[in-house]
Amino acid sequence: MQLPHIHRITKYDPLHRDHLGRYTGPEDTDSDHGPVEAAYLSAVAAFAEESRAGMLSVREPEHAGHPVPPGFHDGAQVALPAALELIRGMLRGSGGWCRLEAADTFFVHVGWDQYVYVGSHARCPEAIARTRALGLFPEPLAASPYAFDPAALPPGPQRPADDIFWDRLAWLLNFGGDLTLEESPVANACRRHRLTRAGLDTVRAALAPRAQLTVLRAGEPLLTAVLPDGDGVLRARWRPEPAPDDARWAVLITIHPDExxxxxxxxxxxxxxxxxxxxxxxxxxxxxxxxxxxxxxxxxxxxxxxxxxxxxxxxxxxxxxxxxxxxxxxxxxxxxxxxxxxxxxxxxxxxxxxxxxx
CATH class of the missing domain: 2.40.50.140 (Nucleic acid-binding proteins)
Known part of the structure; x- marks a missing residue:
């Protein structure tokens, strides 16, 4: 998601950069777990409040090698204080990573080395002034380098884990064979479920919202899908690498009776x-x-x-x-x-x- 007014917030003085734009000043690239970190959070809060973004959505969450908060999944709605705690973890590299967005209103992306990107539908002059007063540097940009890029996804349509998907699994299980469902509620992390015809509905009911799913047969990917929301609409933006059955499904959805x-x-x-x-x-x-x-x-x-x-x-x-x-x-x-x-x-x-x- 890109918005018209985007800023990069850093603790690095633009005057301390060489001719290639590399920072040469005294600041290190880690969070101080103290006043500078608090300044980042205050600056983000100022932009969010001036953008009137009280609730943010977690998008494309990733596991970063540390425990992630309960309920950390794509589409989870978090109030601004909870969002700031997620940002704190990203600044420290001690939790999962995600984009935080309020549709058409505001976003915040945390990059490497304490670079934070905020976007707003509004110009946010008060937030800019507040950021400077905190000793940080808000630099205007045309785009966030961490914006979601659909072009980076594997080609082809996104397969929903809808009733047709589960009917397909049931039909495959009726003929026997060892099928395993790999569930990825966040990127870089997964859990596995042994599938049986009798237990299929139980597995389906326990999956995390918007999880990426990969069905394995003899350890090899057979088909993939992404869980839609409760109303049946597929809003998750990520797409697993297509498996062999997905290619046939992509053709199947274009075929209709009487054609x-x-x-x-x-x-x-x-x-x-x-x-x-x-x-x-x-x-x-x-x-x-x-x-x-x-x-x-x-x-x-x-x-x-x-x-x-x-x-x-x-x-x-x-x-x-x-x-x-x-x-x-x-x-x-x-x-x-x-x-x-x-x-x-x-x-x-x-x-x-x-x-x-x-």
């Missing part, structure tokens, strides 16, 4: 033909191949053949897309539709429509 799609036949089985729809296979069952009776899908189709199909059903839990060739023959088993089907069959069999060999 017409073009794909390539990838496999032929006695019960039907599989068609690659751009990263996800759909299935044309043998009754949906032709209005004419055929004994085997290979009588009409061959691997590598491009086909135009109609989507007749989508089952997200099983990642199954049911397709039809014959439903594109609008006149059914009579007329031009039947003739077109026969022509396709004849072409696949290497014969002419009149029945003679090519």
């Amino acid at each position: 017409v799609r073009t794909g390539v036949v990838t496999r032929i089985a006695p019960f039907g033909a599989f068609v690659d729809l751009g990263g996800l296979e759909g299935l044309i069952r043998i009754p949906e191949i032709s209005w004419q009776h055929i004994s085997h899908p290979g009588d009409v189709l061959e691997t590598g053949q491009e086909v135009t199909v109609k989507v007749i059903d989508v089952d997200p839990g099983r990642e199954l897309v049911s397709l039809s060739l014959k439903q594109l023959d609008a006149e059914g088993p009579r007329g031009r539709g039947a003739d077109a089907t026969v022509q396709r069959m004849a072409h696949a069999l290497g014969t002419r429509h009149d029945g003679s060999t090519g």
Whole structure:
């Protein structure tokens, strides 16, 4: 989140910098756990109060090798005094790290070496004067280097841990296999849950808000997701590194019943033909191949053949897309539709429509 009025607050006098902008003065890069630290907190409080930001949201929290406060998760709402204690911990390097934001109003980001960045919708002249009076230096900037950058995330859509996600897990567990759910309520920290069909709802109910989830099979990532809020809206901004199942899901959410799609036949089985729809296979069952009776899908189709199909059903839990060739023959088993089907069959069999060999 960027706002129009952004300042970097430091204890480093700008006059004590070399031609490259590096600080050369006497201040060290650690918190003094005393009056200078208190000055930072007073300055941040002044900017927050002039911005009218009484409550702040924790965003993208990270574990920093020390115990983090209870309830420290993405989206947690904290009053200004509690936010200042989080900032104190970040200045000391003795707690988790996070962005603190009030939407469209105010933010505070704590960087390395006692650099603090505040942004506001207001100019905050009183807070600027207060910061200077505290012996700190407020420097105007165009942007905070710690602003959330969506471009830094892995490409692709963000998968929500919604009912479809849990239906998918239930379906996978029905077929056995060793599945583990890795829950990351904050970055750089996780806990693991052994998944069973009977215990799936219990695990789901105990997860931290907005946690990042990775499902492992035999220790390898299978699918990932992020927990939405209680109203079903996905507001967490982070995105796990996509796993193999996520790529298929990204295609699946673009497919809808009654659509017409073009794909390539990838496999032929006695019960039907599989068609690659751009990263996800759909299935044309043998009754949906032709209005004419055929004994085997290979009588009409061959691997590598491009086909135009109609989507007749989508089952997200099983990642199954049911397709039809014959439903594109609008006149059914009579007329031009039947003739077109026969022509396709004849072409696949290497014969002419009149029945003679090519």
